Amino acid sequence: xxLFRIFATKTYQMGFISVQVNIKQLxxxxxxxxxxxxxxxxxxxxxxxPMVKIEAERLPDMTIPRSGHSVFVVxxxxxxxxxxxxxxxxxxTAEYLKDNKWYLLPTVYSHDGGMSIVMKSGKxxxxxxxKDNLGISQSxxxxxxxxxxxxxxxxxCLNQKRASxxxxxxxxxxxxxxxxxxxDDEIELYDGKASFSHAKAVSQSRYLPxxxxxxxxxxxxxxxxxxxGEPLDTIIVDRLYGEAVRDTLFYTWRPLHYDLSxxxxxxxxxxxxxxxxxxxxxVENSRGQLAIVDVRxxxxxxxxxxxxxxxxxxxxxxxxxTPVYADRLNHRGYVxxxxxxxxxxxxxxxxxxxxxxxxxxxxxxLPKDAGMLSIPVLTKDGNLLLTGGIDDKRPNENFQPKAxxxxxxxxxxxxxxxxxxxxxxxxxxxxxATSVFFIQRKLRGRRMELEGADQPTSVNVDTQLMQRITELxxxxxxxxxxxxxxxxxxxxxxxxxxxxSDCIKNSTNYSFTQYVNxxxxxxxxxxMRDFPDQKISTIYIDSGFTNETTFFRAFKAITGMxxxxxxxxxxx
Numbered sequence: 235x236x237l238f239r240i241f242a243t244k245t246y247q248m249g250f251i252s253v254q255v256n257i258k259q260l261x262x263x264x265x266x267x268x269x270x271x272x273x274x275x276x277x278x279x280x281x282x283x284p285m286v287k288i289e290a291e292r293l294p295d296m297t298i299p300r301s302g303h304s305v306f307v308v309x310x311x312x313x314x315x316x317x318x319x320x321x322x323x324x325x326x327t328a329e330y331l332k333d334n335k336w337y338l339l340p341t342v343y344s345h346d347g348g349m350s351i352v353m354k355s356g357k358x359x360x361x362x363x364x365k366d367n368l369g370i371s372q373s374x375x376x377x378x379x380x381x382x383x384x385x386x387x388x389x390x391c392l393n394q395k396r397a398s399x400x401x402x403x404x405x406x407x408x409x410x411x412x413x414x415x416x417x418d419d420e421i422e423l424y425d426g427k428a429s430f431s432h433a434k435a436v437s438q439s440r441y442l443p444x445x446x447x448x449x450x451x452x453x454x455x456x457x458x459x460x461x462x463g464e465p466l467d468t469i470i471v472d473r474l475y476g477e478a479v480r481d482t483l484f485y486t487w488r489p490l491h492y493d494l495s496x497x498x499x500x501x502x503x504x505x506x507x508x509x510x511x512x513x514x515x516x517v518e519n520s521r522g523q524l525a526i527v528d529v530r531x532x533x534x535x536x537x538x539x540x541x542x543x544x545x546x547x548x549x550x551x552x553x554x555x556t557p558v559y560a561d562r563l564n565h566r567g568y569v570x571x572x573x574x575x576x577x578x579x580x581x582x583x584x585x586x587x588x589x590x591x592x593x594x595x596x597x598x599x600l601p602k603d604a605g606m607l608s609i610p611v612l613t614k615d616g617n618l619l620l621t622g623g624i625d626d627k628r629p630n631e632n633f634q635p636k637a638x639x640x641x642x643x644x645x646x647x648x649x650x651x652x653x654x655x656x657x658x659x660x661x662x663x664x665x666x667a668t669s670v671f672f673i674q675r676k677l678r679g680r681r682m683e684l685e686g687a688d689q690p691t692s693v694n695v696d697t698q699l700m701q702r703i704t705e706l707x708x709x710x711x712x713x714x715x716x717x718x719x720x721x722x723x724x725x726x727x728x729x730x731x732x733x734x735s736d737c738i739k740n741s742t743n744y745s746f747t748q749y750v751n752x753x754x755x756x757x758x759x760x761x762m763r764d765f766p767d768q769k770i771s772t773i774y775i776d777s778g779f780t781n782e783t784t785f786f787r788a789f790k791a792i793t794g795m796x797x798x799x800x801x802x803x804x805x806x
Contacts, residue, residue: 283544283592290578290597293619293639297329297338300622301635302369304350304495305611308358309381312611314621315360316345322633323367330384331639342388343375347397349495351409356381359409359424362396369632372397372417376430393422393430398442402498405450410474412436413443414461421455421474437470437478444489444557445498447511448473448531448783458489458517471532479781482717483534487517487525490554494609494623501558503567503585504530514558514567514585524554524569526583526590532783538589547596549575553626555607558583561616566644568618572606572626575599580618580642595644605636618642700741702727703734713753714778720746751788754778758789762801770797 296314303317315328324344329336341360348363358379365371374391392411399413407426410433412419421434436455443457455472459465469484504512513529514537523545526537545552554571561567565586571579576599584591600606605623613619620640624631706712706726715722724731738749758777761768774785789797 283541283594285544285547285594285596288580288595288597288642288644290600291641291643293331293641294334294336295637296622296639297336297637298325298327299635299637300325301605301607301609301624301632302346302364302495303609303622304345304348304360305609305619305621306350306352306358306497307611307613308352308379309356310614311381312613312619312621313358313379313381315350315358315379316341316343316348316363317622317635318344318346318364318367318369318632319635320633321367322369324364328379328386330381337384339384339386341379341386342377343373345373345375347415347495348373349399349401349411349413351401351403351497353403353409353426354407359401360386361392361401361411361424362399364397365395371395372415390428390430393432394418394420398495400443400445400496400498402445402447402453404447404453408451410445410453412445412455412472413440413457415441415463416461419461421472434472434474437472438466438468440466442492442494442496444501444513444515446513446515446529447499447502449511450506450509452476454532456489456515459491463491473532476783479532479783481532481534481780483527483536487519487527487536489527490516490518490524490557492555492557493607494556496557498557500612501560501567503560503562503565514560514583516554516556516558516569524581526558526567526569528585531787532781537583537585539583539592540589541592543581543592544594547573547577547579547594549573549577552579554579554581556610559610559612559618561612564616566616568612570610570618570620576602576604576606578606578620578640578642580644582644595642597642600640601638603636604638604640608636608640613641617644696737696740699727699729699733699737703738707750707753711757713750713757714776716778716780718750718778748791750778752792755789755792758785758797759793759800762797763804766801766805773797 298319300317300319304315306313311330311332313328313330317325319325324346326341326344327338328341329338345360345363347369349361351359353359360379361376363373365373372395374395376390376392377386377388379386395417396414398415399411401409401411403409409424410421411424412421419436419439420432421436422430423433424430439461440455440457441459441461441463443455445453445455447453452475456469458469465488469488471479471481501513501515503514504510511531515527515529516524517527518524524543528535528537550573552571552573554569556570558567558569565584567583567585569581578597578600580595582593582595606626608620608623610618610620622636624635703723706723712718720731720735724734735746738744738746742749754777758773761773761776774782779785786796793800
């Protein structure tokens, strides 16, 4: 530190440019030293997303090789159910992991490609799946698994035979079920006791859809692929209650394709106690780039991230294959993938931060008896367990499923990858950066005094930029553009999107969405005054809203009342 003090003093005396150059040179040298000393913290090509190597710990193999099964944690036990085994034959079995050992038990049906949901009662609903060997036809079969007695009991039947379905339980104990493979689809409801009944027709067939709750007893359904596994031309969002809607985000992005059974609530990151329903859903565009959609009620928006999601590593292309598995305790979500070298990747999304921090964890190549298309489950410790599965769609791989089980640990790797000396170097860099900041500020102030410069303040800059934003909104009425984004405003003004967002926040104390919605609501109010007989659907569309739900919520947030109540108040 004495060396740095002398160095800084000398350069300070030499002037601003000398400080700037020499300090930067010193920082560059230290950063290069730091970078060369952390081989495990590789940086994936071209995207600057940190990569961290983790160990894949092999656990005892399952007693039966299987794929197409369901896996969940219930009563503290990892449990796998059904699927198909060697020879692509159905297996009416389940097994649970206890004390590092698998225990086999019979099920009533096989549920290969079926759905499962751990209900609030503690029991597990198992339903549907392929009826015959080789993944042929669909079944009506239903049973309940009791983890306390490790036993299954068959009962009733689905209203619609189905495979590759998804489900979610409502607050009233009913279970919404939808999705199918090579058969007609519908929305049906299990009453929580014994019967299944038709609830509603669907706008389009869906394969392994997302079923996302929008309230305690309502949900919406979305998928990127139809019952034949083909991309949907138009993506429509069905709702249990209310009309189907479309979102312009899905003109560009499509929910990721899966070949594995999933639990929709695995992606839930909201707060049920506060009636706040929020999910993360992976999507991809026509170029194959992955992104994460932040779903709040019926509002879909891309989750801001500090870097693009890496699609390649130094070993080749990464194929992502799962929904987001949310560790709500640690505010992290994981999407799994693999590459041709048999490395497994876990993209970690720290969603509590905005923009979200991304970290790409990776393993050494796994042996050939590990399934790459493996069904994961999040353990109570926040780690991921991979069970069975097959290789990546090679001929006849379904005839040779795997029995191996692998644990990906995320809890201790940061300590292993970050020795204390690294933190010491980082501390030095922070001290240097702080010193440079104060030295430069002092020198800049002295230079401005000498030159008599009258530099504009950040307040003046904000004021000028805010005036330009206001002109755009009021003269061009950009708020009428559905799905208007900060980037759209920034492009119009030829400035940075971050500047626009920060300027609006500093000037109005509104977020960008709140700011735009305030204009939209003002416009809607004017329309209701001028055209009292006009339909609400016409008003919210003309005001820039994409759906009725968003309009009603924004209207109430700004005015404190519903559109109808506000309209009645004007009449009074």
